Amino acid sequence: MKMVLLLRKIKQHRWYKELAKPFLEADDIPADPFGDLQTTENLLSVWEVHEDRSNLVRVVRAVAMGGQRIDHTGYILFDSVHLDAAGIELQQNEGRSDDKGANGWHRDLVLSGKKLLALAKLLLEHGETGTITKPELVDAVEEGIRSGELPESCRKKRSGG
Amino acid sequence: MSNTDFNETALSPGDKAIQAESSTALPQDTIETSRRRAKWLAALVLGAAISTGQVPPFTHPYGRRREEFPAESSTLAAGVDPVLLQNVKDLFEKGASEFFHDGMDSNFSRSLLSLLGSRAADALSAIAEYLSGNEGNPEVVSEALRWVAEFGGPDTLPKRWSILRRGLKSRFPVVRDGAILGFAALDDPRAHSLLLEARESEQIRELQLLIERVAARLEHRR
Numbered sequence: 001m002k003m004v005l006l007l008r009k010i011k012q013h014r015w016y017k018e019l020a021k022p023f024l025e026a027d028d029i030p031a032d033p034f035g036d037l038q039t040t041e042n043l044l045s046v047w048e049v050h051e052d053r054s055n056l057v058r059v060v061r062a063v064a065m066g067g068q069r070i071d072h073t074g075y076i077l078f079d080s081v082h083l084d085a086a087g088i089e090l091q092q093n094e095g096r097s098d099d100k101g102a103n104g105w106h107r108d109l110v111l112s113g114k115k116l117l118a119l120a121k122l123l124l125e126h127g128e129t130g131t132i133t134k135p136e137l138v139d140a141v142e143e144g145i146r147s148g149e150l151p152e153s154c155r156k157k158r159s160g161g
Numbered sequence: 162m163s164n165t166d167f168n169e170t171a172l173s174p175g176d177k178a179i180q181a182e183s184s185t186a187l188p189q190d191t192i193e194t195s196r197r198r199a200k201w202l203a204a205l206v207l208g209a210a211i212s213t214g215q216v217p218p219f220t221h222p223y224g225r226r227r228e229e230f231p232a233e234s235s236t237l238a239a240g241v242d243p244v245l246l247q248n249v250k251d252l253f254e255k256g257a258s259e260f261f262h263d264g265m266d267s268n269f270s271r272s273l274l275s276l277l278g279s280r281a282a283d284a285l286s287a288i289a290e291y292l293s294g295n296e297g298n299p300e301v302v303s304e305a306l307r308w309v310a311e312f313g314g315p316d317t318l319p320k321r322w323s324i325l326r327r328g329l330k331s332r333f334p335v336v337r338d339g340a341i342l343g344f345a346a347l348d349d350p351r352a353h354s355l356l357l358e359a360r361e362s363e364q365i366r367e368l369q370l371l372i373e374r375v376a377a378r379l380e381h382r383r
Contacts, residue, residue: 072346133378
């Protein structure tokens with residue numbers, strides 16, 4: 001499998017490595033991160049991020065636009081190379097975000113219960129978390145509307161409408 | 162006896178802490194006896210310590226609990242409507258059963274905004290007072306800080322600022338996360354030095370990076 005970076009939307013505080021460390025040392029993992037790994041028909045939505053991360057904010061913006069309003073948005077990034085070891089299949093399925101140009105970066109992970117557990121563990125061990133703040137996303141949405149990457153209708157989400 | 166039928170206005174914060182930590186299975190007279198004994202012993206020990214100069218006088222005996230969200234001033238608590246304070250307490254307790262997602266409304270956020278919409282300044286005072294008792298579920302408090310930051314105009318900014326500033330000093334990383342994001346949402350360069358100060362004492366790597374990210378943006382906006 002070609003190495004790519006994958007991104008999943010999360011709430012960052014559920015994934016603090018320092019707090020997960022005692023669990024990992026005991027060959028276990030905390031339960032909170034599972035709250036961010038909800039599957040639909042055994043598929044988990046993720047997005048591909050370029051190796052130089054040049055599309056990181058655009059991808060987070062696409063994910064954030066799926067919410068009711070623009071808000072601070074947490075994410076976890078991980079190297080797809082770890083999926084092989086866990087036997088997790090990666091499918092290329094078109095996304096459905098407002099950013100049509102970003103939808104080609106959408107992927108799905110095919111999971112079972114055991115694979116979900118393995119994924120949570122590999123994310124805690126190898127994942128890198130971050131948060132793009134609301135003001136940054138508001139700016140990115142404005143820029144997206146100006147450049148034509150996003151439709152004008154996205155502006156109403158700035159104020160939660 | 163449940164917490165809800167306890168006469169809140171007749172108790173000091175220290176009494177509330179004792180009551181919260183007391184087993185509800187104990188008979189009331191046993192609790193009262195042990196409480197009197199504990200207070201007598203505490204006074205005796207504290208008095209002896211003060212007389213030997215080991216403890217500065219006027220230290221709050223339950224300072225450990227209070228230091229998480231120290232009260233802004235003694236007049237704040239005096240001005241808070243007890244009914245509103247109870248509403249805030251109920252709201253935060255109900256919020257503990259919810260699961261929050263970035264960018265999504267919740268029953269908690271809707272109720273919080275409704276409360277702020279009807280009683281903005283008073284509601285903020287009640288929230289500050291509630292948090293000063295350090296009673297909240299950390300995840301709910303964190304969520305509240307994110308919403309409180311953005312609600313209202315310049316007239317309520319000092320109160321919101323004060324609530325967020327206290328949140329930066331919480332012992333719970335998730336609460337600090339909410340406070341940092343609250344300041345990020347304010348997008349006010351005056352928070353820059355406050356965040357740098359918080360960065361110095363922050364131990365969680367992810368929060369250090371988040372503070373740096375927010376501070377860098379505020380520095381750029383100066």
